[in-house]
Amino acid sequence: MNDWRNISLWMDQLDEPLTPRPPLAGDLQADVAIIGAGYTGLWTAYYLKRQAPELRIVILEAKIAGFGASGRNGGWLMG
Structure with missing residues (x-):
């Protein structure tokens, strides 16, 4: 198993275990399929829902x- 906490400071500071879910067991039916669970994918799913x-x-x-x-991401913010 990979040590996911070495990815970044943010991952290292999580209290929860970082365990990937198992692969899909079969076909799924969906209205929208989003590839990638980064900021863009998760926010897209949130606002669509x-x-x-x-x-x-x-x-x-x-x-x-x-x-x-x-x-x-280092989270840059500029005025």
Whole structure:
């Protein structure tokens, strides 16, 4: 198993265990399939569900949520 906590400071400070979910066991039916559980994918799913709660939304991630650039982001803010 990978040590997911080494990805970034943010992952290292989580209290929860970082365990990927098992792969899909079969086919799924969805109205919207989102590839990637980073900021863009998760916010897209959130706002779609708020606007249309009846949608069946599936988020697919190869590793764990925040594994890519979203998990390594330094969070810059400029005025």
